[in-house]
Amino acid sequence: xxxxxxxxxxxxxxxxxxxxxxxxxxxxxxxxxxxxxxxxxxxxxxxxxxxxxxxxxxxxxxxxxxxxxxxxxxxxxxxxxxxxxxxxxxxxxxxxxxxxxxxxxxxxxxxxxxxxxxxxxxxxxxxxxxxxxxxxxxxxxxxxxxxxxxxxxxxxxxxxxxxxxxxxxxxxxxxxxxxxxxxxxxxxxxxxxxxxxxxxxxxxxxxxxxxxxxxxxxxxxxxxxxxxxxxxxxxxxxxxxxxxxxxxxxxxxxxxxxxxxxxxxxxxxxxxxxxxxxxxxxxxxxxxxxxxxxxxxxxxxxxxxxxxxxxxxxxxxxxxxxxxxxxxxxxxxxxxxxxxxxxxxxxxxxxxxxxxxxxxxxxxxxxxxxxxxxxxxxxxxxxxxxxxxxx
Ligand SMILES: NC(=O)c1ccc[n+]([C@@H]2O[C@H](COP(=O)([O-])OP(=O)(O)OC[C@H]3O[C@@H](n4cnc5c(N)ncnc54)[C@H](O)[C@@H]3O)[C@@H](O)[C@H]2O)c1
Numbered sequence: 001x002x003x004x005x006x007x008x009x010x011x012x013x014x015x016x017x018x019x020x021x022x023x024x025x026x027x028x029x030x031x032x033x034x035x036x037x038x039x040x041x042x043x044x045x046x047x048x049x050x051x052x053x054x055x056x057x058x059x060x061x062x063x064x065x066x067x068x069x070x071x072x073x074x075x076x077x078x079x080x081x082x083x084x085x086x087x088x089x090x091x092x093x094x095x096x097x098x099x100x101x102x103x104x105x106x107x108x109x110x111x112x113x114x115x116x117x118x119x120x121x122x123x124x125x126x127x128x129x130x131x132x133x134x135x136x137x138x139x140x141x142x143x144x145x146x147x148x149x150x151x152x153x154x155x156x157x158x159x160x161x162x163x164x165x166x167x168x169x170x171x172x173x174x175x176x177x178x179x180x181x182x183x184x185x186x187x188x189x190x191x192x193x194x195x196x197x198x199x200x201x202x203x204x205x206x207x208x209x210x211x212x213x214x215x216x217x218x219x220x221x222x223x224x225x226x227x228x229x230x231x232x233x234x235x236x237x238x239x240x241x242x243x244x245x246x247x248x249x250x251x252x253x254x255x256x257x258x259x260x261x262x263x264x265x266x267x268x269x270x271x272x273x274x275x276x277x278x279x280x281x282x283x284x285x286x287x288x289x290x291x292x293x294x295x296x297x298x299x300x301x302x303x304x305x306x307x308x309x310x311x312x313x314x315x316x317x318x319x320x321x322x323x324x325x326x327x328x329x330x331x332x333x334x335x336x337x338x339x340x341x342x343x344x345x346x347x348x349x350x351x352x353x354x355x356x357x358x359x360x361x362x363x364x365x366x367x368x369x370x371x372x373x374x375x376x377x378x379x380x381x382x383x384x385x386x387x388x389x390x391x
């Protein structure tokens with residue numbers, strides 16, 4: 001006889017996937033995150049990895065050899081790959097460093113290929129707009145790689161905010177950071193201006209912003225006052241450089257390791273934001289969403305594991321009493337796909353079903369415009385208006 005508690009167990013039901021037609025996939029940029037894409041694609045029954053590209057000679061070949069996939073066709077650039085019509089590509093994952101996101105996405109969309117583009121969207125707002133023009137002209141799907149959004153707890157944050165229980169939301173404190181966490185063990189593509197363009201802002205700041213902006217329904221950003229700094233990144237004695245044996249990385253460091261901003265959004269909402277790759281602190285505090293009927297506290301995470309750092313707490317008033325309500329964190333369901341696997345699956349499903357991009361460019365454009373405006377405001381030393389060119 002079944003245990004009566006079984007009916008309360010959260011179960012993960014696998015959706016049935018039609019594997020009769022296989023989508024032909026290519027990977028552009030065969031570095032660190034490309035492996036996560038490859039592993040996730042290989043779990044899907046309805047894909048074939050047919051091509052890979054990297055501008056470093058031999059890197060794509062070595063990548064697929066290591067994965068025992070020597071039959072995959074390799075190219076010296078993303079552009080060469082997407083323009084080889086004999087490949088009959090359906091879609092590509094773009095896993096290049098930030099500065100190559102826009103050119104590779106535009107080339108792929110113009111070649112008529114669906115695109116899953118790693119985060120951040122681009123480096124500048126203008127680049128994001130150019131990618132979106134190519135997206136519109138191509139009619140293809142462009143989804144941006146924000147897998148934390150697919151996390152069950154992140155979904156709960158959005159549900160709470162959208163439920164109206166907080167009333168009018170007027171102030172948000174968000175951000176995060178690592179005590180020592182400039183990403184250097186794998187080389188310099190995250191810290192050089194020529195490859196990354198933006199540092200902590202684009203690497204992890206975009207996630208904090210997506211958590212709150214997605215919950216709020218992506219209101220339009222209006223103005224930004226931002227600052228950025230590089231005190232840790234420029235220090236040859238930074239412990240991370242010592243640990244990886246590269247004190248010369250301090251010379252190469254050309255992006256932000258810390259940024260903060262005051263962001264005004266449509267609807268009378270302001271965001272107080274800060275992000276750090278390195279700081280003399282354990283956490284730069286919880287995310288707090290202040291509303292006229294209630295406020296929501298989202299405990300900070302070890303930046304960034306894709307979920308929230310603990311139970312959600314709502315501070316509100318019931319019949320004149322100050323009440324605190326805890327919403328327990330949802331636990332991982334054994335056997336359920338990871339957020340990364342959900343990112344890949346949702347992209348493939350959108351292609352097969354002809355539905356909208358799971359993480360649409362129209363939303364992430366605002367995220368990108370905020371990152372870009374923080375950098376611009378910091379360079380100018382004053383508040384800037386967020387200007388988004390016509391698409
Ligand atoms: N979603 C996530 O969890 C996550 C995690 C890590 C990194 N990322 C993002 O993924 C991107 C790549 O990060 P990474 O750590 O893999 O970097 P990486 O430096 O290890 O790899 C990037 C690769 O792209 C190649 N490349 C650059 N331009 C190219 C082009 N035009 N055609 C073909 N290849 C090209 C480079 O030679 C390099 O091998 C970054 O934008 C980063 O923000 C996302």
